[in-house]
Amino acid sequence: MNCNYCEWRCDLSQGEGICGRYILSDCRIEEKEPMQWVSYYYYQIEEMPFFHALPGATVLQTGTKGCNAHCNYCVNSHIAIKEESNQKLKAITGQSLAQLAINAGAHAVVFAINEVTVFLPSALEAAQAAHEAGLKTGCLTNGYLTEESTSLLGNAMDFINISLKSLADDFYQENLGLPSVKPILRNIKALSKMAHIEIVTPIVHEISCHEVLEIAHFIAEVDKNIPWHLFKLQPAYRRIGENSLDIGAMIEIVEQAKQILPYIYFGNFAGSKWVNTLCPGCRHMLIKRICIGSCGSKFSSIDMVDNCCPLCGQQIPIIR
Amino acid sequence: MAKIMLDVGGWQTVVDFATGDPVDDLNDPIMEDIKQITPSIPYPGDTEPGAIDWTVDAALAVCDYYNPDFIMLAFATQQLIKINQHLTPEESVAINERIFRQVSRFLENTDYQPMIIGMGGMQDIKSVIDQSQLSTRLITSMCAYHYAGLFMSSASDAETIKNMEHIEYVISKEELRASYPDMRETYYRMLPDFLLMSSDGYVFNEIGNRGIVHKKTPQLMRELPVYTTLDRPQHILEVRGILEHAMDKGKKVALIMLEGTGTDDFKLPFTMMDNQTEWFVYDQGLSQYLAAATGKKFYEYDYPPVVNSAAYLNTSEKYPFSQHFTFLPEDTIGRRPDKRTAAVGTRSGFIHETTMADICVECHSRQLSMSGVFVLVNDPKGEKRWG
Ligand code: SF4
Numbered sequence: 060m061n062c063n064y065c066e067w068r069c070d071l072s073q074g075e076g077i078c079g080r081y082i083l084s085d086c087r088i089e090e091k092e093p094m095q096w097v098s099y100y101y102y103q104i105e106e107m108p109f110f111h112a113l114p115g116a117t118v119l120q121t122g123t124k125g126c127n128a129h130c131n132y133c134v135n136s137h138i139a140i141k142e143e144s145n146q147k148l149k150a151i152t153g154q155s156l157a158q159l160a161i162n163a164g165a166h167a168v169v170f171a172i173n174e175v176t177v178f179l180p181s182a183l184e185a186a187q188a189a190h191e192a193g194l195k196t197g198c199l200t201n202g203y204l205t206e207e208s209t210s211l212l213g214n215a216m217d218f219i220n221i222s223l224k225s226l227a228d229d230f231y232q233e234n235l236g237l238p239s240v241k242p243i244l245r246n247i248k249a250l251s252k253m254a255h256i257e258i259v260t261p262i263v264h265e266i267s268c269h270e271v272l273e274i275a276h277f278i279a280e281v282d283k284n285i286p287w288h289l290f291k292l293q294p295a296y297r298r299i300g301e302n303s304l305d306i307g308a309m310i311e312i313v314e315q316a317k318q319i320l321p322y323i324y325f326g327n328f329a330g331s332k333w334v335n336t337l338c339p340g341c342r343h344m345l346i347k348r349i350c351i352g353s354c355g356s357k358f359s360s361i362d363m364v365d366n367c368c369p370l371c372g373q374q375i376p377i378i379r
Numbered sequence: 380m381a382k383i384m385l386d387v388g389g390w391q392t393v394v395d396f397a398t399g400d401p402v403d404d405l406n407d408p409i410m411e412d413i414k415q416i417t418p419s420i421p422y423p424g425d426t427e428p429g430a431i432d433w434t435v436d437a438a439l440a441v442c443d444y445y446n447p448d449f450i451m452l453a454f455a456t457q458q459l460i461k462i463n464q465h466l467t468p469e470e471s472v473a474i475n476e477r478i479f480r481q482v483s484r485f486l487e488n489t490d491y492q493p494m495i496i497g498m499g500g501m502q503d504i505k506s507v508i509d510q511s512q513l514s515t516r517l518i519t520s521m522c523a524y525h526y527a528g529l530f531m532s533s534a535s536d537a538e539t540i541k542n543m544e545h546i547e548y549v550i551s552k553e554e555l556r557a558s559y560p561d562m563r564e565t566y567y568r569m570l571p572d573f574l575l576m577s578s579d580g581y582v583f584n585e586i587g588n589r590g591i592v593h594k595k596t597p598q599l600m601r602e603l604p605v606y607t608t609l610d611r612p613q614h615i616l617e618v619r620g621i622l623e624h625a626m627d628k629g630k631k632v633a634l635i636m637l638e639g640t641g642t643d644d645f646k647l648p649f650t651m652m653d654n655q656t657e658w659f660v661y662d663q664g665l666s667q668y669l670a671a672a673t674g675k676k677f678y679e680y681d682y683p684p685v686v687n688s689a690a691y692l693n694t695s696e697k698y699p700f701s702q703h704f705t706f707l708p709e710d711t712i713g714r715r716p717d718k719r720t721a722a723v724g725t726r727s728g729f730i731h732e733t734t735m736a737d738i739c740v741e742c743h744s745r746q747l748s749m750s751g752v753f754v755l756v757n758d759p760k761g762e763k764r765w766g
Binding site: 097098101102103117146159162163164165291303304305306307328329330332349351352353357359 | 385387388389390392394399401515516531586592687688689690692699700743744750751753
């Protein structure tokens with residue numbers, strides 16, 4: 060019997076699938092540890108990163124363990140890839156997660172520590188509880204879902220950050236252990252019609268200008284208003300010790316890509332000046348952020364009137 | 380204006396310390412000099428043993444450039460590695476020995492009189508404190524391992540914590556204010572409803588924010604080992620006074636803080652000094668740094684040992700590169716107007732947040748993810764000659 064949560068479509072009658080998070084029980088595919096979470100913590104939504112959803116809001120971030128990909132630069136390999144012997148998950152109901160969020164003044168529950176696909180039923184249940192409690196929901200995903208899962212996810216989440224590492228199959232094969240990027244491209248198109256989406260491209264390696272511009276063109280074809288985060292990633296896991304990205308060279312590429320997409324951000328390193336939202340019409344600073352380091356862009360101030368630029372009146376796509 | 384220079388793998392930018400805004404028109408010869416120095420001291424990473432050597436490389440570079448009368452060297456690498464990684468006994472010993480070798484290298488290459496403090500050894504976690512009877516989670520902090528706060532408590536939670544196992548001390552917000560009426564209003568406002576101190580080796584949470592299971596935890600040390608060629612402190616709160624007194628006599632002094640080093644692995648002849656004020660034990664982390672740099676008691680600081688950090692995520696206030704701190708101590712050894720001061724180390728944030736020295740050089744990391752090198756060139760106090 061095949062699991063249909065992601066495009067691996069593992070045959071679970073043969074044993075554990077690739078992510079190890081689903082089992083076959085009474086001829087049904089079930090999560091191994093449903094509604095059990097590795098931790099929860101509060102962050103500003105910009106740290107996820109979401110720049111066009113609930114600016115400045117506190118969110119409760121949670122997740123489980125395991126992943127359906129095997130990125131050789133994974134920054135969360137202790138959860139996503141390597142099983143820690145003492146890593147116990149904690150049972151928390153969806154209602155309790157929502158209450159914890161509300162108690163801390165959070166506006167949303169975001170599933171972000173590991174890949175949401177490997178705990179999709181729990182995420183859907185917790186998202187429903189969060190919605191019933193008046194909260195918004197979001198998640199991070201690598202996008203390697205089946206069409207069925209994509210539809211479930213898109214209908215359950217208010218905002219989704221999809222990681223698009225490259226447009227090349229061989230990049231995915233070499234660095235993530237995934238056979239193809241095509242399902243991810245398909246799902247980006249589908250999700251963009253169901254929820255607010257942002258795209259993040261982690262860059263651990265040198266990336267060519269040509270490739271950056273190609274990705275920008277792909278996103279623009281889907282929807283020019285999708286915010287795109289170019290994310291400097293510190294080499295970790297199997298690539299620890301590698302030279303990290305040359306920021307100076309990347310800045311020049313980012314400037315070129317701005318001709319294609321209006322909302323491009325380049326961050327995840329301390330002091331980045333490319334994390335503010337400027338009006339595409341008149342370049343007025345609409346949302347000011349400060350990048351304090353890894354995953355650390357923080358909201359500073361907003362200057363908009365009803366989602367419009369106060370100077371030229373241009374409408375800006377932002378969920379508030 | 381105080382400024383921060385951030386060096387991320389050779390890419391450099393300067394921002395205003397208070398606002399975090401980029402400083403485009405630099406026009407600052409000191410910052411220009413600092414920009415030349417940092418490329419030669421790239422930070423290896425929080426859990427890289429090479430970060431121990433980095434502290435001394437950075438300290439020597441600062442001494443060469445600024446020749447401070449006071450310098451703090453903070454070695455956090457041992458604690459960070461031992462909390463986050465399983466080590467063999469040999470690896471564990473090697474890390475500690477590397478620290479002492481590096482301390483010797485610093486002292487052999489300079490003319491500083493040292494005050495070396497072992498902030499406490501590392502131990503196995505005895506147990507995680509059971510919070511299942513509480514309706515909410517206790518708030519903990521990586522700045523204070525043995526402390527937790529109960530915020531927004533219900534009557535039943537308040538009752539439950541009084542009977543929880545492995546809790547050494549519980550005090551309510553109001554009891555704290557009644558005991559220490561001079562505490563600042565901001566300190567009082569940020570206090571939890573109840574502040575809890577665990578017994579030695581018992582932790583409130585064995586998992587970091589990113590879900591990494593902690594392998595060790597710091598010892599709760601009521602006394603700390605100290606080695607010095609200056610007067611011997613009997614209490615951690617005497618350290619600042621002794622260092623300042625020595626500076627008054629024209630000596631150059633180095634405060635050397637060793638996280639993860641206790642009595643068993645302190646490689647120099649040491650004496651013990653008290654490390655508590657009444658019931659409060661200065662924990663390996665922020666409170667020990669503050670105690671040494673300010674000489675003040677725990678209730679005289681700007682912030683309580685545990686704050687509800689979720690309430691302080693907004694950076695629109697002051698000092699966005701200084702965690703939840705929106706005001707920083709002014710009465711520290713580092714702010715002395717008539718002496719040059721510096722601080723260097725691998726405890727991101729605490730280096731400047733506790734000393735407020737003229738020049739602070741730190742790693743810049745978040746949740747073990749390395750961002751680069753952070754240099755604060757503080758507002759000079761008094762008539763100091765730079766460069
Ligand atoms: S979700 Fe896991 S078990 Fe299911 S197909 Fe994907 S990798 Fe296999």
